[in-house]
Amino acid sequence: MGAVRTAVIGVGQTKHTAARHDVTMAGLVREAVLEALEDAGLDFADIDAVVVGKAPDTFEGVVMPELALADALGAVGKPLLRVHTAGSVGGSTAIVAAKHVMAGVADRVLVVAFEKQSESNATWGLTIPMPFTPPLVAGAGGYFAPLIRAYIRRSGAPSHIGHLVAVKDRLNALRNPKAHLHLPDITLEQVAESLLLWEPLRYLDTCPSSDGAMALVLASERAARSAPGPAAWVHGTAMRSEPTMFARRDQVNPQAGRDCAAAVYRQAGIGDPRRDLDCAEVYVPFSWYEPMWLENLGFCAPGEGWRLTEAGVTGFDGEIPWNPSGGVLSSNPIGASGLIRFGEAAQQVRGRAGGYQVPIRRGRALGHAYGGGSQFFAMWVVGAEPPA
Amino acid sequence: MRRVGIVSFAQLTSPRERRRNEVELVIPVVQEAVRASGIPKAEIGFTCSGSCDYLAGGPFSFVAGLDAVGAWPPIPESHVEADAAWALYEAWLVIRSGEADSALVYGFGKPSLGDVDEILGLQADPYTVAPLWPSATDLAAMAASAAIAAGVVDERQMAEAAAAARRAGLANPHAVVGEDVTAEELLARPVTRPPLRDADVAPVTDGSAAVVLAAEDLARRVCDRPVWITGIAHRIDTPSPGARDLTDVASARSAAAAAGVGDAPVDVAELSARHSHEVVLLRRALGVGSGTVVNPSGGALVADPVMSTGLIRIGEAAAAVRAGDAGRAVAHAASGPALQQNLVCVLEAD
Amino acid sequence: MTATSEGPAPEAPLVEHHVLEYPGGYTRSLGPALSAFFTGLRDGRLVGARTADGRVVVPPAEHDPRTAAPLGEWVEVGPAGTVTAWTWVANPKPGKHHLSGPFGFALVRPDGADTALVGVVDAGVPEVMSVGMRVAPRWARVRTGTIHDLEAWVPLADGAAPAPAPPNEAPEVGEEPVTRIVCPIRLEYEINAGIAPSRYLRGLAQRRIIGQRARDSDHVYVPPRGSDPMTGAPTEIEVEVGQTGTVTTFCITNIAGLSELAPPIPYVTAQVLLDGAATPWFGLVTGCDPTEVRMGMRVRAVWSEQAAPDARTLVGFEPTGEPDAPYEHWKDYA
Incomplete structure (x- = not known):
């Protein structure tokens, strides 16, 4: 890792919801930022640099909206950098912020990611038809559902596996007051009977569309030592990308995801993620992506992911809880969703996850995000103790 | 912390390149920069690009750009929604942090597809300014009028900056304008966007650029005269133009101080001034005096390949140092309405 | 350091018209400061915000540009103001610029404010425009809580008093604050x-x-x-x-x-x-x-x-x- 050890010392987020009609974009990000600053015991004046992430600007119809947010972010007179790596952007944003500290150019960096999807509409924003480009006539779900079908074919997974994840993550969300969806009565039957959208995906197998923001304060070791609360230490960070399409591309179990996980585990000294981590916050926008990413992230052999899900290994009280916060299936402000994963992993090792706190025995958690056509990956491992 | 050097640079800016799509714009500069770096592509440790979705008219325009890189096996890679000078900043951080020993940085944009002046106007406040549809040039022209009224810039200085750029453009194969012209001749031309004349406004063009960075040891191995980034910093001002002092560029001033521009004389400065009055304001904000050759390439006023313009300033300044034309050079990149955000980079040879 | 370029292509690429537009326009929720501003426009008043150090910023910022502190004290400013910067639009774009004839863009500092806001000036010809010129709002007769309720700034003779806003002729205008604006954004491209x-x-x-x-x-x-x-x-x-x-x-x-x-x-x-x-x-x-x-x-x-x-x-x-x-x-x- 870098010469300067880096930690998360503040975390804040909005209550995620379908539409925040009461705030501007600035007001939305401020809620998350102020909570993170208070958690870190800091004021805007203490921040050396600001890094902002969000998904495409067409969602809100503002070109590079971070420019207009400079006042609200307390960035005036400071460096402000905007990251955009599709769905993985929230994770990439945290990593880029961490590099500021690791490179020795900042002691305290404010990281913010947001989406105010209610300014337009996510389906429109993700599938704007472009001349000469074969139209994505079936929307974003129509892109991923065939990959899920390919996974089922490969693995022989029974059809109810996705529904198990859909229920598990929504029940987890009941422990998290900031989650968008609170569906206390959700059952397997309800998921199985919900509207079939993109076979095999049903309505309740898919993520919501949310307004929301997430903010972290990252700090150098020196700055972290004087923070009032516990720190989540960064043990490893990695980003990997591969092209959307190329010969014999494995779209179901992409090499970029496997390489990214291997890199972050190597840095963090993790041999077996299932044994060496306490929990994982993983970008699962469609229920079936839990078993798919269990395999991609090396929690089991290829073809075995669904068995872990079916056996409850990833459940809240399971051997390795996945998405105890409720995950993307319960809150999805797209550009912020990756940073929420990274921040929730940090909250777990800080012991700050409240009602969805899992036992911290091994002292480490994984944050994960992906985007594009399953081609951009960002991951970090955070720990309760500084890295050796 | 270890030093980071620029080991190669390539650019592509020409109106006839309009036939290329984004991927086709990126391919030649990436191939050329990687080849010239002497570092095998498979060994380049990090890749970062800068672009703008709105130029392309749809989301995720950077995704296709990756096809030009050859990202297989998968690569550590990131993207900024900004001029690629900010991508270079991110890559510089990654090398400084020790995570990579080298990095490929590229930028691209096709402003010919739409009305880039209108599009960049949508960087302004989305509630009270953008609904009036001022263009980026309208906002810059207003700033020019304020600077002129305050007496910190005059039309002759602007014409001199524009004329110098156009004369330099004659010798720059990547310039889209070049003209043997004097300030007097420009002053005789009509004011089209008060107080600006056409020659005061940068000609936007499709284009791309790529730079390869390397950590000190590697840079010395592959390059006979690496150019070191001895300072780099960026800062942002308030987005509200009416709350800013438009007669100064505070964020450029503080970025220059943070980058150490004033620590030693500057031989060459390449400025992303898209309007001639900005040359004058930026010279002052950066503390670049009469001993400095400003924009020997002609700068943005002879070619503005949007999203690459700032990276090209860094490349041109590095080229001047590498060629021995400058011992110490400064490069500048800008983003946002009327120079809201500024990046300053100091480049030196051994 | 070398440059790259290639020869011309034998065949022109295909080009197709493309419109980027969210149907119906973006819906922007306003929050307290901008709600006060747009409600003021509807009611024929200009509203700014007072910062902790006593300055008045307009449009009212949610957050102090100097300190990032939240702002919450709204004050009426203007209605007359002074141009601090300007340019001229000789060819307005229909559907975007709401004035049909040539007009000026200006930064206008309303009396009583310490900052300026971006506005349009209906001055007829650019020769009328100058930094320091006095202007007053020309209010729309039908005001619904949009930026165009202040239809344009118009030149104000020295010593003259600005005209008050006429009664709002919009049907069914209530006392409720304006909490949302709709911003149509239509961009046209020729995609290659x-x-x-x-x-x-x-x-x-x-x-x-x-x-x-x-x-x-x-x-x-x-x-x-x-x-x-x-x-x-x-x-x-x-x-x-x-x-x-x-x-x-x-x-x-x-x-x-x-x-x-x-x-x-x-x-x-x-x-x-x-x-x-x-x-x-x-x-x-x-x-x-x-x-x-x-x-x-x-x-x-x-x-x-x-x-x-x-x-x-x-x-x-x-x-x-x-x-x-x-x-x-x-x-x-x-």
């Missing part, structure tokens, strides 16, 4: 397909499917984008691929309205590996009941009546009736 895709699209017009490969590779990409994505090498060699292929994976869509081009639900979209291509083509499968579509099913191209260089000329694929391709033949592609 690029060299490689233009070759592919022109092939479609002849009912041929033309891919490309790089010199050192036998991977044929359809549609080609200009490079081999695995290496970044230009794909300079054209290869016509077969019009038959294999469905590697698919989904049945049961949700209507996802695209103007979508057929009635349920419909099938699939990845189709064309015979001779290295990557799957993504699109519709027609010509059979959706429940009959299988992974491994052999399909052939379905062409539209139009013979245009357009992605939609290749409508999709339909079953050939051949036996399914064995899993081993295509499993690496799904």
Whole structure:
């Protein structure tokens, strides 16, 4: 890792919801930022640099909206950098912020990611038809559902596996007051009977569309030592990308995801993620992506992911809880969703996850995000103790 | 912390390149920069690009750009929604942090597809300014009028900056304008966007650029005269133009101080001034005096390949140092309405 | 440090008009400061915010530009003001600029404010404009809580008093604050397909499917984008691929309205590996009941009546009736 050890010392987020009609974009990000600053015991004046992430600007119809947010972010007179790596952007944003500290150019960096999807509409924003480009006539779900079908074919997974994840993550969300969806009565039957959208995906197998923001304060070791609360230490960070399409591309179990996980585990000294981590916050926008990413992230052999899900290994009280916060299936402000994963992993090792706190025995958690056509990956491992 | 050097640079800016799509714009500069770096592509440790979705008219325009890189096996890679000078900043951080020993940085944009002046106007406040549809040039022209009224810039200085750029453009194969012209001749031309004349406004063009960075040891191995980034910093001002002092560029001033521009004389400065009055304001904000050759390439006023313009300033300044034309050079990149955000980079040879 | 450039292409690329517009416009919720501002405009008043150090900023910032502190004290400013910066728009854009004749853009500092706001000045000719000129609002007669309620700033003679806002003639204007504005953003483009895709699209017009490969590779990409994505090498060699292929994976869509081009639900979209291509083509499968579509099913191209260089000329694929391709033949592609 870098010469300067880096930690998360503040975390804040909005209550995620379908539409925040009461705030501007600035007001939305401020809620998350102020909570993170208070958690870190800091004021805007203490921040050396600001890094902002969000998904495409067409969602809100503002070109590079971070420019207009400079006042609200307390960035005036400071460096402000905007990251955009599709769905993985929230994770990439945290990593880029961490590099500021690791490179020795900042002691305290404010990281913010947001989406105010209610300014337009996510389906429109993700599938704007472009001349000469074969139209994505079936929307974003129509892109991923065939990959899920390919996974089922490969693995022989029974059809109810996705529904198990859909229920598990929504029940987890009941422990998290900031989650968008609170569906206390959700059952397997309800998921199985919900509207079939993109076979095999049903309505309740898919993520919501949310307004929301997430903010972290990252700090150098020196700055972290004087923070009032516990720190989540960064043990490893990695980003990997591969092209959307190329010969014999494995779209179901992409090499970029496997390489990214291997890199972050190597840095963090993790041999077996299932044994060496306490929990994982993983970008699962469609229920079936839990078993798919269990395999991609090396929690089991290829073809075995669904068995872990079916056996409850990833459940809240399971051997390795996945998405105890409720995950993307319960809150999805797209550009912020990756940073929420990274921040929730940090909250777990800080012991700050409240009602969805899992036992911290091994002292480490994984944050994960992906985007594009399953081609951009960002991951970090955070720990309760500084890295050796 | 270890030093980071620029080991190669390539650019592509020409109106006839309009036939290329984004991927086709990126391919030649990436191939050329990687080849010239002497570092095998498979060994380049990090890749970062800068672009703008709105130029392309749809989301995720950077995704296709990756096809030009050859990202297989998968690569550590990131993207900024900004001029690629900010991508270079991110890559510089990654090398400084020790995570990579080298990095490929590229930028691209096709402003010919739409009305880039209108599009960049949508960087302004989305509630009270953008609904009036001022263009980026309208906002810059207003700033020019304020600077002129305050007496910190005059039309002759602007014409001199524009004329110098156009004369330099004659010798720059990547310039889209070049003209043997004097300030007097420009002053005789009509004011089209008060107080600006056409020659005061940068000609936007499709284009791309790529730079390869390397950590000190590697840079010395592959390059006979690496150019070191001895300072780099960026800062942002308030987005509200009416709350800013438009007669100064505070964020450029503080970025220059943070980058150490004033620590030693500057031989060459390449400025992303898209309007001639900005040359004058930026010279002052950066503390670049009469001993400095400003924009020997002609700068943005002879070619503005949007999203690459700032990276090209860094490349041109590095080229001047590498060629021995400058011992110490400064490069500048800008983003946002009327120079809201500024990046300053100091480049030196051994 | 070398430059890169290449010779001219023999063929002009295809260009198509493109409109980027969220239907109905973006809906912007306002929060307290901007709600006070837009409510003020509706009511014919200019509202700013007082900062902790006593300055008045307009439009009212939610957060102090100097300290980032939240602001909450709204004060009326103006209505007359002073131009601190200006330019001139000789050719207004219909549908964007709301004044139909030439006008000025200006920063106007309302009396009593310490900052200026961006506005339009209806001055007739640019010779009237100057930094320091006095202006007053001309209010719209019908005001509904938009930026155009202040229709324009107009020159104000020295010593003259600004005219008050006329009574609001908007029907059903209540006392409720304005909490939301709608911002239509319509951007028009002439999208250029690029060299490689233009070759592919022109092939479609002849009912041929033309891919490309790089010199050192036998991977044929359809549609080609200009490079081999695995290496970044230009794909300079054209290869016509077969019009038959294999469905590697698919989904049945049961949700209507996802695209103007979508057929009635349920419909099938699939990845189709064309015979001779290295990557799957993504699109519709027609010509059979959706429940009959299988992974491994052999399909052939379905062409539209139009013979245009357009992605939609290749409508999709339909079953050939051949036996399914064995899993081993295509499993690496799904």
